[in-house]
Amino acid sequence: MATTTVRSSGVSARGLVKPAFRRPQKRLPYPFGLYQSAVGKKWVMGVTGLMLMGFVLVHMIGNLHMYEGPAKFNEYAEALRTLGGHFIPREWALWGLRAGLLGAVALHIHSAVTLTRINRAARPTRYQASRRYRVANTSSRSMRLTGLVVILYVLFHLADLTWGRIFPDTYIYGDVYNNVVQSLSNVPVAIIYIVANVALAVHLRHGAWSLFQSLGWNNPKFNAARRTFANGFAAIILIGNLSFPIMTLAGVVSQDERTAPCHLLDGEPTDICLGDEAKAQFDPTAVAKEGAKK
Amino acid sequence: MSGSGHGQTMRITLKVWRQDNPSDKGGFQVVDVPGVSPEMSFLEMLDVVNGRLTESGDRPIVFDHDCREGICGSCGVIINGVAHGPERGTATCQLHMRKFSDGDTIAVEPWRAAAFPVIRDLAVDRSAFDRIVEAGGYISAPTGSAIDANMIPIPKPVADASMDAAQCIGCGACVAACPNSAAQLFTSAKLAHLNLMPQGQPERWARTEAMVETMEQFFGSCTNHGECQDACPKEISVDFIAMMNRDYVKSKRKNRQLLSQSI
Numbered sequence: 416m417a418t419t420t421v422r423s424s425g426v427s428a429r430g431l432v433k434p435a436f437r438r439p440q441k442r443l444p445y446p447f448g449l450y451q452s453a454v455g456k457k458w459v460m461g462v463t464g465l466m467l468m469g470f471v472l473v474h475m476i477g478n479l480h481m482y483e484g485p486a487k488f489n490e491y492a493e494a495l496r497t498l499g500g501h502f503i504p505r506e507w508a509l510w511g512l513r514a515g516l517l518g519a520v521a522l523h524i525h526s527a528v529t530l531t532r533i534n535r536a537a538r539p540t541r542y543q544a545s546r547r548y549r550v551a552n553t554s555s556r557s558m559r560l561t562g563l564v565v566i567l568y569v570l571f572h573l574a575d576l577t578w579g580r581i582f583p584d585t586y587i588y589g590d591v592y593n594n595v596v597q598s599l600s601n602v603p604v605a606i607i608y609i610v611a612n613v614a615l616a617v618h619l620r621h622g623a624w625s626l627f628q629s630l631g632w633n634n635p636k637f638n639a640a641r642r643t644f645a646n647g648f649a650a651i652i653l654i655g656n657l658s659f660p661i662m663t664l665a666g667v668v669s670q671d672e673r674t675a676p677c678h679l680l681d682g683e684p685t686d687i688c689l690g691d692e693a694k695a696q697f698d699p700t701a702v703a704k705e706g707a708k709k
Numbered sequence: 710m711s712g713s714g715h716g717q718t719m720r721i722t723l724k725v726w727r728q729d730n731p732s733d734k735g736g737f738q739v740v741d742v743p744g745v746s747p748e749m750s751f752l753e754m755l756d757v758v759n760g761r762l763t764e765s766g767d768r769p770i771v772f773d774h775d776c777r778e779g780i781c782g783s784c785g786v787i788i789n790g791v792a793h794g795p796e797r798g799t800a801t802c803q804l805h806m807r808k809f810s811d812g813d814t815i816a817v818e819p820w821r822a823a824a825f826p827v828i829r830d831l832a833v834d835r836s837a838f839d840r841i842v843e844a845g846g847y848i849s850a851p852t853g854s855a856i857d858a859n860m861i862p863i864p865k866p867v868a869d870a871s872m873d874a875a876q877c878i879g880c881g882a883c884v885a886a887c888p889n890s891a892a893q894l895f896t897s898a899k900l901a902h903l904n905l906m907p908q909g910q911p912e913r914w915a916r917t918e919a920m921v922e923t924m925e926q927f928f929g930s931c932t933n934h935g936e937c938q939d940a941c942p943k944e945i946s947v948d949f950i951a952m953m954n955r956d957y958v959k960s961k962r963k964n965r966q967l968l969s970q971s972i
Contacts (some may be wrong), residue, residue: 432837434926435823445965453930454921454957530930534889537823537929543737544724544816547790551888551934558932625933631955633948 435536453533456526461629463519463526464622468648470516471615475655481668485592492591520566527562554621561618568611575604596670599663608660616653623648719745719806722814723758725770731826731834737816747807751794752777752784754806771830777802779942782878785885786831787818792882792940800880800942820885824892824927835881837927838895844923845916846899848908861907874901876943886940889929894937896924897953898945904956914963917956 439451449455480491498508548556571581575598579586585597599605623645627633632641662668720743728735740762745754752774759769775783784801788794794804809815819827824837863871875898883894900920903909909916931950938947 432824432826432834432840432927435928436926438922438926445961449958449961452922452957453925454954455961457930458954458958530932534891534929534932537890538821539823540821542787542790542818542821543726544787544818545790546787548888548934548936549791550939551936555932555934556888621933628931628933628947628951629954631951631953631958633951633955635948638948 436533450526453530456530457629459522460526460530461626463523464626465630466515466519467523468619468623471619471652472648475652478659479655481592481595481659482662485590488592488595489590493589520569524562524566527559531559552621554617555625558618558621561614564611564614565618568607568614571607571611593670595659596663596668599660600669602664605660605664609657612653612656615656616649619649619652620645717747718743719747719809719811719813721745721754721806721809721812724814724816725758725831726818727770727830728819728827729829731828735827745806747805749806750777750802751788751804751806752802771828771832773832774802779803780878782880785820785880785882787816787820787885789816792820792886793880793942797939798942798944800878800882803942820881822881822884822890822928824890825881825884833881835879838879838881838892840927841892841896841920841923842899844919845912846903846920848903848912850908863907867905871902871905874898874905874945874949877902877941877945878943880942882940882942883937883945884928886936887929887931888934888936889932891931891937892924892928893931893950893953894941894945894947896920897949900953900956901949904952913956914960914967917953917960918964921953921957921960 442448443451450459477491477495481488495509496506498512554561575581576591576594579588579594581604582594582597582601585593587593599608624641627641659668720741723740723742724737725740726735727738740758742754742758745757749757752772755770755772762769772786773783775781777784779800779802782800785793786801788801788804793799793801794808796804796808817831819825819831820833820835822833825833825835827833877895877898879895881895884890884892887893900917903916904913933947933950935947938945
């Protein structure tokens with residue numbers, strides 16, 4: 416009777432070929448052990464990539480509120496902080512989402528770095544004559560570069576519009592519209608935004624297709640649609656995100672649209688550019704305190 | 710060779726990788742090759758070059774070959790930066806010199822991967838593939854009288870998909886073409902041709918886990934460029950890689966359930 420046990424990965428190295436990568440000494444319990452394999456790491460990269468795609472899409476759609484003018488845009492920003500209404504304390508829901516995003520970003524980068532190390536070691540001697548790629552495109556070949564550009568840009572973007580470190584003199588906590596216009600009407604900053612968002616779209620063009628493969632979502636019925644989806648998704652994000660700096664530079668989004676400034680000249684916060692709902696919940700002392708911390 | 714009566718011959722410059730042994734540094738040798746018939750296969754051209762090298766007292770170029778009809782998976786070199794050369798869906802042995810032009814310089818180089826060390830010149834050791842197959846690329850069946858071929862009904866699409874995967878000849882072009890030296894296309898094909906079939910089901914999850922993890926000891930990881938599918942002489946689809954990824958993640962759960970008999 417033949418044995419039905421498939422040999423586990425106890426590899427005996429014979430001849431010239433020795434395993435380049437050892438199995439981890441300590442196997443983590445399910446499901447964490449998945450992350451110890453390259454296929455599992457790619458799975459995690461796909462799942463976190465999907466989460467980040469969700470964020471990028473919602474972020475872009477949310478920012479379209481800026482075309483509705485300062486009141487609506489600031490009201491939207493305030494709505495994010497008061498997500499969960501009266502059931503969840505102010506900003507807690509937002510921080511919950513941010514924690515998820517930070518985790519996803521950390522895993523996305525960690526898997527990329529560790530897999531890159533494996534891939535480099537898998538070909539110690541490079542091709543000596545020129546190598547010709549036939550189907551790998553700019554997008555798939557530049558994932559590491561575009562990923563790096565995007566993460567550096569995200570840090571810049573946070574420093575600019577969340578921490579108010581780039582234009583500290585004109586940054587006003589809570590007056591998102593003012594901050595965006597101040598930042599994007601500056602030509603070098605707008606160029607940074609444009610370049611970074613092109614990099615993001617290039618990254619998405621491969622990533623949004625690649626994740627289907629990594630997660631094993633494959634079916635002849637929808638396989639052709641996966642490319643269309645990835646290209647369409649990248650295009651939507653590109654058009655939406657590029658519109659913000661371009662429209663600001665073009666003067667469509669500008670401070671002139673305001674009926675009154677959100678802050679009076681002496682620095683006292685006012686509710687004047689908030690919408691009705693946000694106006695009802697507006698607490699000038701809290702805003703002033705937050706503003707003082709910056 | 711000249712019996713065709715065409716009389717039209719080509720002159721090419723061969724820039725071929727020469728390396729005495731695995732630890733030798735190696736380098737390109739430039740060989741002037743006049744009198745190449747366009748009807749020759751690439752390997753026949755190498756045979757002619759080797760004949761001339763031998764006559765002049767030089768060591769002939771070592772390269773792997775066997776059936777020369779594209780079904781054994783022995784041959785395979787990088788030709789002008791492309792695995793198996795410019796012709797799609799063919800192995801090196803079925804590439805013909807008519808695909809090149811008179812006066813061309815052709816660069817020939819062995820597969821490059823940590824798992825495929827160069828033995829000599831263009832011949833590499835592909836036994837890492839054997840390690841992957843040993844880990845689970847088979848089914849366990851009791852011997853005895855052969856059962857009737859149609860005893861186990863198999864849906865036509867399943868049989869077709871399994872046959873598509875089973876076309877893999879293990880030449881290693883997928884690894885050579887991959888920017889990461891990943892063996893995903895090979896391993897996924899070997900997995901799929903068994904995992905799709907009813908006969909492959911009892912060992913499916915153990916097979917998947919063992920073969921993937923053995924593969925990962927030797928090769929890089931997949932970044933979904935699709936170069937492997939393009940280089941494959943049997944045009945095996947990257948769809949099988951997606952299937953392998955799905956099965957591997959599932960195997961972790963399934964094998965755990967099997968251990969506790971809670972399936």
